[in-house]
Amino acid sequence: MDVEFSEKKLDLKERRRFQELIEKSPLTRQFKSMRLRLKRYGKQGRRTKYAITGEAETQEGKVIRAEGVDWRFGMALKELFSKLLRQSKKKR
Structure with a gap:
Protein backbone atom coordinates (compact mmCIF):
# COMPACT_ATOMS: atom_id res chain seq x y z
CA MET A 1 0.00 0.00 0.00
CA ASP A 2 1.31 3.41 -0.96
CA VAL A 3 1.04 6.11 1.70
CA GLU A 4 1.90 9.65 0.69
CA PHE A 5 2.12 12.53 3.16
CA SER A 6 1.61 15.97 1.65
CA GLU A 7 2.25 17.59 5.03
CA LYS A 8 5.98 18.35 5.11
CA LYS A 9 6.02 19.32 8.80
CA LEU A 10 5.51 15.72 9.96
CA ASP A 11 8.56 14.31 11.65
CA LEU A 12 9.72 10.73 11.13
CA LYS A 13 8.13 9.56 14.40
CA GLU A 14 4.67 10.82 13.37
CA ARG A 15 5.01 9.38 9.86
CA ARG A 16 5.84 5.93 11.24
CA ARG A 17 3.01 6.07 13.77
CA PHE A 18 0.47 7.02 11.10
CA GLN A 19 1.75 4.31 8.73
CA GLU A 20 1.45 1.67 11.46
CA LEU A 21 -2.15 2.71 12.18
CA ILE A 22 -3.04 2.52 8.50
CA GLU A 23 -1.32 -0.82 7.86
CA LYS A 24 -2.91 -2.48 10.92
CA SER A 25 -6.42 -1.53 9.87
CA PRO A 26 -8.41 -4.58 8.70
CA LEU A 27 -10.33 -2.36 6.28
CA THR A 28 -7.30 -1.77 4.06
CA ARG A 29 -7.14 -5.47 3.13
CA GLN A 30 -10.32 -5.18 1.06
CA PHE A 31 -8.60 -3.05 -1.56
CA LYS A 32 -6.00 -4.07 -4.11
CA SER A 33 -4.05 -0.84 -3.73
CA MET A 34 -4.57 2.40 -1.86
CA ARG A 35 -3.00 5.86 -1.92
CA LEU A 36 -3.57 8.19 0.99
CA ARG A 37 -2.69 11.87 1.33
CA LEU A 38 -2.61 13.52 4.72
CA LYS A 39 -2.93 17.23 5.42
CA ARG A 47 -6.12 21.76 18.05
CA THR A 48 -5.16 20.30 14.71
CA LYS A 49 -7.62 19.12 12.08
CA TYR A 50 -6.66 16.12 9.93
CA ALA A 51 -7.84 15.76 6.34
CA ILE A 52 -7.10 12.41 4.73
CA THR A 53 -7.82 11.94 1.04
CA GLY A 54 -7.86 8.38 -0.22
CA GLU A 55 -7.83 6.76 -3.62
CA ALA A 56 -8.35 2.98 -3.62
CA GLU A 57 -8.48 0.33 -6.30
CA THR A 58 -11.01 -2.42 -5.68
CA GLN A 59 -10.41 -6.10 -6.43
CA GLU A 60 -12.38 -5.61 -9.68
CA GLY A 61 -10.00 -2.83 -10.75
CA LYS A 62 -12.30 0.18 -10.23
CA VAL A 63 -10.85 3.33 -8.65
CA ILE A 64 -12.83 5.10 -5.93
CA ARG A 65 -12.02 8.30 -4.02
CA ALA A 66 -13.11 9.72 -0.67
CA GLU A 67 -12.05 12.12 2.08
CA GLY A 68 -12.19 11.96 5.87
CA VAL A 69 -11.88 15.06 8.06
CA ASP A 70 -11.82 15.17 11.85
CA TRP A 71 -9.96 16.60 14.83
CA ARG A 72 -8.58 13.15 15.65
CA PHE A 73 -6.47 11.19 13.18
CA GLY A 74 -8.11 7.85 13.94
CA MET A 75 -11.62 9.19 13.45
CA ALA A 76 -10.67 10.86 10.15
CA LEU A 77 -9.19 7.55 9.00
CA LYS A 78 -12.31 5.64 10.08
CA GLU A 79 -14.55 8.11 8.23
CA LEU A 80 -12.43 7.75 5.09
CA PHE A 81 -12.55 3.94 5.17
CA SER A 82 -16.31 3.86 5.77
CA LYS A 83 -16.88 6.15 2.77
CA LEU A 84 -14.59 4.02 0.59
CA LEU A 85 -16.36 0.82 1.65
CA ARG A 86 -19.79 2.35 0.98
CA GLN A 87 -18.68 3.36 -2.51
CA SER A 88 -17.15 -0.04 -3.26
CA LYS A 89 -20.44 -1.75 -2.29
CA LYS A 90 -22.37 0.60 -4.60
CA LYS A 91 -20.05 -0.13 -7.54
CA ARG A 92 -20.64 -3.91 -7.31
Missing part, protein backbone atom coordinates in the same frame (compact mmCIF):
# COMPACT_ATOMS: atom_id res chain seq x y z
CA ARG A 40 -2.93 18.84 8.83
CA TYR A 41 -4.60 22.16 9.48
CA GLY A 42 -3.42 23.78 12.70
CA LYS A 43 -5.22 26.56 14.50
CA GLN A 44 -3.69 29.27 16.65
CA GLY A 45 -4.58 27.20 19.70
CA ARG A 46 -3.68 23.59 20.32
Whole structure:
Protein backbone atom coordinates (compact mmCIF):
# COMPACT_ATOMS: atom_id res chain seq x y z
CA MET A 1 0.00 0.00 0.00
CA ASP A 2 1.31 3.41 -0.96
CA VAL A 3 1.04 6.11 1.70
CA GLU A 4 1.90 9.65 0.69
CA PHE A 5 2.12 12.53 3.16
CA SER A 6 1.61 15.97 1.65
CA GLU A 7 2.25 17.59 5.03
CA LYS A 8 5.98 18.35 5.11
CA LYS A 9 6.02 19.32 8.80
CA LEU A 10 5.51 15.72 9.96
CA ASP A 11 8.56 14.31 11.65
CA LEU A 12 9.72 10.73 11.13
CA LYS A 13 8.13 9.56 14.40
CA GLU A 14 4.67 10.82 13.37
CA ARG A 15 5.01 9.38 9.86
CA ARG A 16 5.84 5.93 11.24
CA ARG A 17 3.01 6.07 13.77
CA PHE A 18 0.47 7.02 11.10
CA GLN A 19 1.75 4.31 8.73
CA GLU A 20 1.45 1.67 11.46
CA LEU A 21 -2.15 2.71 12.18
CA ILE A 22 -3.04 2.52 8.50
CA GLU A 23 -1.32 -0.82 7.86
CA LYS A 24 -2.91 -2.48 10.92
CA SER A 25 -6.42 -1.53 9.87
CA PRO A 26 -8.41 -4.58 8.70
CA LEU A 27 -10.33 -2.36 6.28
CA THR A 28 -7.30 -1.77 4.06
CA ARG A 29 -7.14 -5.47 3.13
CA GLN A 30 -10.32 -5.18 1.06
CA PHE A 31 -8.60 -3.05 -1.56
CA LYS A 32 -6.00 -4.07 -4.11
CA SER A 33 -4.05 -0.84 -3.73
CA MET A 34 -4.57 2.40 -1.86
CA ARG A 35 -3.00 5.86 -1.92
CA LEU A 36 -3.57 8.19 0.99
CA ARG A 37 -2.69 11.87 1.33
CA LEU A 38 -2.61 13.52 4.72
CA LYS A 39 -2.93 17.23 5.42
CA ARG A 40 -2.93 18.84 8.83
CA TYR A 41 -4.60 22.16 9.48
CA GLY A 42 -3.42 23.78 12.70
CA LYS A 43 -5.22 26.56 14.50
CA GLN A 44 -3.69 29.27 16.65
CA GLY A 45 -4.58 27.20 19.70
CA ARG A 46 -3.68 23.59 20.32
CA ARG A 47 -6.12 21.76 18.05
CA THR A 48 -5.16 20.30 14.71
CA LYS A 49 -7.62 19.12 12.08
CA TYR A 50 -6.66 16.12 9.93
CA ALA A 51 -7.84 15.76 6.34
CA ILE A 52 -7.10 12.41 4.73
CA THR A 53 -7.82 11.94 1.04
CA GLY A 54 -7.86 8.38 -0.22
CA GLU A 55 -7.83 6.76 -3.62
CA ALA A 56 -8.35 2.98 -3.62
CA GLU A 57 -8.48 0.33 -6.30
CA THR A 58 -11.01 -2.42 -5.68
CA GLN A 59 -10.41 -6.10 -6.43
CA GLU A 60 -12.38 -5.61 -9.68
CA GLY A 61 -10.00 -2.83 -10.75
CA LYS A 62 -12.30 0.18 -10.23
CA VAL A 63 -10.85 3.33 -8.65
CA ILE A 64 -12.83 5.10 -5.93
CA ARG A 65 -12.02 8.30 -4.02
CA ALA A 66 -13.11 9.72 -0.67
CA GLU A 67 -12.05 12.12 2.08
CA GLY A 68 -12.19 11.96 5.87
CA VAL A 69 -11.88 15.06 8.06
CA ASP A 70 -11.82 15.17 11.85
CA TRP A 71 -9.96 16.60 14.83
CA ARG A 72 -8.58 13.15 15.65
CA PHE A 73 -6.47 11.19 13.18
CA GLY A 74 -8.11 7.85 13.94
CA MET A 75 -11.62 9.19 13.45
CA ALA A 76 -10.67 10.86 10.15
CA LEU A 77 -9.19 7.55 9.00
CA LYS A 78 -12.31 5.64 10.08
CA GLU A 79 -14.55 8.11 8.23
CA LEU A 80 -12.43 7.75 5.09
CA PHE A 81 -12.55 3.94 5.17
CA SER A 82 -16.31 3.86 5.77
CA LYS A 83 -16.88 6.15 2.77
CA LEU A 84 -14.59 4.02 0.59
CA LEU A 85 -16.36 0.82 1.65
CA ARG A 86 -19.79 2.35 0.98
CA GLN A 87 -18.68 3.36 -2.51
CA SER A 88 -17.15 -0.04 -3.26
CA LYS A 89 -20.44 -1.75 -2.29
CA LYS A 90 -22.37 0.60 -4.60
CA LYS A 91 -20.05 -0.13 -7.54
CA ARG A 92 -20.64 -3.91 -7.31
